[in-house]
Amino acid sequence: xxxxxxxxxxxxxxxxxLLLYPYSYEMTISVAVKNLLQDKxxxxxxxxxxxxxxxxxxxxxxxxxxxxxxxxxxxxNSPGTLVITQRGVTxxxxxxxxxxxxxxxxxxxxxxxxxxxPILSQFxxxxxxxxxxxxxxxxxPGGPGTPASRGGPWNIIQGREPLTxxxxxxxxxxxxxxxxxLGDRFELMGQEFKIVGLSDGTTSWMTSFIxxxxxxxxxLLRAPEATSFLLVSQEPGIDQAQVINQLKQLEGIxxxxxxxxxxxxxxxxxxxxxxxxxxxxxxxxxVGVLVVGLVIYTATIERQREYGVLKSIGACNRFxxxxxxxxxxxAAALGAIAGxxxxxxxxxxxxxxRPEFLIIFESDxxxxxxxxSFAISLLAAIVPARxxxxxxxAMVFQRGx
Amino acid sequence: xKNALDKNHMxxxxxxxxxxxxxxxxxxxxxxxxGSTEVIAVRDVSLMIQPGEVVLIMGPSGSGKTTxxxxxxxxxxxxxxxxxxxxxxxxxxxxKKLPEIRLRKFGFIFQDFNLLSALTVKENVAIAAQLAGLKxxxxxxxxxxxxxxxxxxxxxxxLPEKLSGGEKQRVAIARALxxxxxxxxADEPTANLDSKIGQEVMRMLRRIAKDQNRSVIIxxxxxxxxxxxxRVLWLEDGQFKDMVxxxxxxxxxxxxxRENAPASLEYQGETYYFCADGCQQEFAxxxxxxxxxxxxxxxxx
Numbered sequence: 018x019x020x021x022x023x024x025x026x027x028x029x030x031x032x033x034x035l036l037l038y039p040y041s042y043e044m045t046i047s048v049a050v051k052n053l054l055q056d057k058x059x060x061x062x063x064x065x066x067x068x069x070x071x072x073x074x075x076x077x078x079x080x081x082x083x084x085x086x087x088x089x090x091x092x093x094n095s096p097g098t099l100v101i102t103q104r105g106v107t108x109x110x111x112x113x114x115x116x117x118x119x120x121x122x123x124x125x126x127x128x129x130x131x132x133x134x135p136i137l138s139q140f141x142x143x144x145x146x147x148x149x150x151x152x153x154x155x156x157x158p159g160g161p162g163t164p165a166s167r168g169g170p171w172n173i174i175q176g177r178e179p180l181t182x183x184x185x186x187x188x189x190x191x192x193x194x195x196x197x198x199l200g201d202r203f204e205l206m207g208q209e210f211k212i213v214g215l216s217d218g219t220t221s222w223m224t225s226f227i228x229x230x231x232x233x234x235x236x237l238l239r240a241p242e243a244t245s246f247l248l249v250s251q252e253p254g255i256d257q258a259q260v261i262n263q264l265k266q267l268e269g270i271x272x273x274x275x276x277x278x279x280x281x282x283x284x285x286x287x288x289x290x291x292x293x294x295x296x297x298x299x300x301x302x303x304v305g306v307l308v309v310g311l312v313i314y315t316a317t318i319e320r321q322r323e324y325g326v327l328k329s330i331g332a333c334n335r336f337x338x339x340x341x342x343x344x345x346x347x348a349a350a351l352g353a354i355a356g357x358x359x360x361x362x363x364x365x366x367x368x369x370x371r372p373e374f375l376i377i378f379e380s381d382x383x384x385x386x387x388x389x390s391f392a393i394s395l396l397a398a399i400v401p402a403r404x405x406x407x408x409x410x411a412m413v414f415q416r417g418x
Numbered sequence: 419x420k421n422a423l424d425k426n427h428m429x430x431x432x433x434x435x436x437x438x439x440x441x442x443x444x445x446x447x448x449x450x451x452x453g454s455t456e457v458i459a460v461r462d463v464s465l466m467i468q469p470g471e472v473v474l475i476m477g478p479s480g481s482g483k484t485t486x487x488x489x490x491x492x493x494x495x496x497x498x499x500x501x502x503x504x505x506x507x508x509x510x511x512x513x514k515k516l517p518e519i520r521l522r523k524f525g526f527i528f529q530d531f532n533l534l535s536a537l538t539v540k541e542n543v544a545i546a547a548q549l550a551g552l553k554x555x556x557x558x559x560x561x562x563x564x565x566x567x568x569x570x571x572x573x574x575x576x577l578p579e580k581l582s583g584g585e586k587q588r589v590a591i592a593r594a595l596x597x598x599x600x601x602x603x604a605d606e607p608t609a610n611l612d613s614k615i616g617q618e619v620m621r622m623l624r625r626i627a628k629d630q631n632r633s634v635i636i637x638x639x640x641x642x643x644x645x646x647x648x649r650v651l652w653l654e655d656g657q658f659k660d661m662v663x664x665x666x667x668x669x670x671x672x673x674x675x676r677e678n679a680p681a682s683l684e685y686q687g688e689t690y691y692f693c694a695d696g697c698q699q700e701f702a703x704x705x706x707x708x709x710x711x712x713x714x715x716x717x718x719x
Contacts, residue, residue, distance in 0.1 A: 331521025
């Protein structure tokens with residue numbers, strides 16, 4: 018993404034240099050647009066090429082953004098600024114951690130620690146309708162009298178939090194896919210639980226969250242008083258480094274800021290996919306450049322006599338470059354607008370049929386798409402511009418050309 | 419109308435007038451290739467065009483007419499020679515400055531009209547004015563004035579494809595005029611027009627030259643254009659040559675060069691040219707017989 022933005026900035030500066038020329042914009046734009054609109058099939062092809070490229074760039078990047086959000090969703094919505102893990106464990110999702118049983122009490126003894134929430138988590142494979150479905154089991158200290166969202170579901174859209182050991186909150190996307198409703202019984206690791214709540218924002222295409230009371234998970238895993246992670250909140254006004262240093266005195270643990278855990282999880286779970294996705298987005302960009310480049314090049318070759326005429330009557334190369342660039346830019350702008358529309362439609366369709374795929378279009382991403390289309394237009398104009406530069410004005414006097 | 423011009427006769431007496439001339443070209447040569455592949459397209463040509471003068475350059479195909487026109491229009495650099503427009507030396511001028519010169523000093527008229535297909539008649543003319551720095555509205559107003567003068571008031575918003583050949587050429591003339599050039603260069607301007615329209619367009623060009631004191635150089639094969647030219651130059655093998663005046667031998671009907679005819683005879687105030695002494699003697703024995711309507715009379719070729 019950073020690379021794309023650099024390209025965008027480079028495109029802007031290149032264009033600004035090209036724009037500093039003595040002819041009126043009105044005339045250049047008018048001629049360029051009329052040239053372009055004279056062949057409607059051509060502009061349609063060109064805009065469609067860009068639109069598809071922009072759509073792919075947006076959807077693939079939106080998917081990566083969605084992955085980032087899904088991976089960090091749990092910690093983003095849980096209390097605390099620090100996470101205590103088992104020594105040597107630097108991830109949360111996809112890692113197994115078991116910290117010493119007295120860690121929470123010893124942490125709470127520190128003056129600098131305001132609260133510590135113990136979490137017992139386990140990665141499990143569910144058998145749903147004969148399909149293996151990975152899920153992330155979270156045991157949290159919920160129940161009557163405990164404040165809401167202490168490591169549990171942060172957005173229950175139906176039902177409530179589990180109040181007893183036999184209740185669970187199920188991710189709503191997973192529940193919907195497998196026709197599970199409130200009040201349904203669900204067997205997990207040989208024990209039956211009642212679904213009392215459906216949570217939102219707790220799924221990804223890799224895994225979904227299931228929330229139980231911590232005690233219930235301890236029973237399920239036959240690990241009484243076991244804790245995987247401790248979500249630590251520090252007292253206000255205390256330097257985080259000081260809290261970390263104090264907590265590090267405890268045995269058998271690692272103390273990591275939440276952001277570090279998120280970054281490690283992201284590295285583990287997202288970057289594996291983001292590289293091929295970025296590669297695909299890059300290919301889409303390249304295809305967009307080729308399509309627009311080919312269309313503008315063909316248009317330039319077809320009109321080279323007219324460009325020659327303009328040269329012979331005194332137009333300089335810069336004016337002609339700008340004609341080509343504006344044609345490419347208009348085609349790319351139309352394509353970008355259509356591409357954004359296509360992307361929104363496609364994302365909505367994908368998320369409707371497969372809600373576990375979260376596709377997020379942030380404003381940065383829209384700018385990236387516009388920047389990409391702009392870069393496409395500039396790159397696509399290079400070869401036609403070179404063709405024009407080589408054009409001899411005298412060629413218009415040659416017969417039969 | 420002067421028909422024949424020796425380059426030295428043309429240049430030397432007028433050398434002191436070169437600063438008043440619209441264009442002054444001296445010893446222009448253009449070579450392509452080197453060694454065995456060398457072709458000399460234009461060979462040591464000199465030319466001076468005065469304001470308001472219409473000059474027609476004729477010659478056979480491949481004689482170097484278009485190459486000379488390109489050189490005079492600053493579209494092609496000569497291998498050597500000098501071309502001046504006022505104080506400016508076009509040959510020495512850098513490539514970067516030439517578009518500006520072409521834009522403001524020259525107007526080009528092409529055989530194929532070469533209008534921009536996506537633009538209307540008015541826009542085709544206005545674009546040249548805008549390239550020269552006029553703002554959009556001013557450029558369009560100026561274009562409109564010229565087009566109306568040329569009788570195209572009903573065609574201002576037409577695309578070129580909707581125009582007849584004569585109308586297209588008038589638009590091309592308007593485009594050539596819009597920046598008030600001192601010199602208009604026309605390459606075979608009547609080649610794609612029928613006879614009547616071609617003559618109309620050429621008369622229009624002459625009127626413009628005279629009324630607006632602009633110089634016009636026309637390169638053409640079309641002998642009818644001679645009528646509107648102040649001067650006709652004959653280019654052959656890249657050189658200006660005297661226009662050869664031909665005459666028909668009244669006895670045998672053979673075409674003979676007047677100046678190089680082997681024999682000639684004055685009869686009743688007319689000069690007759692013969693291919694040989696025999697024909698002259700035969701004519702002298704009975705002139706009335708050879709001048710009767712049954713016999714071909716003298717023709718200019």
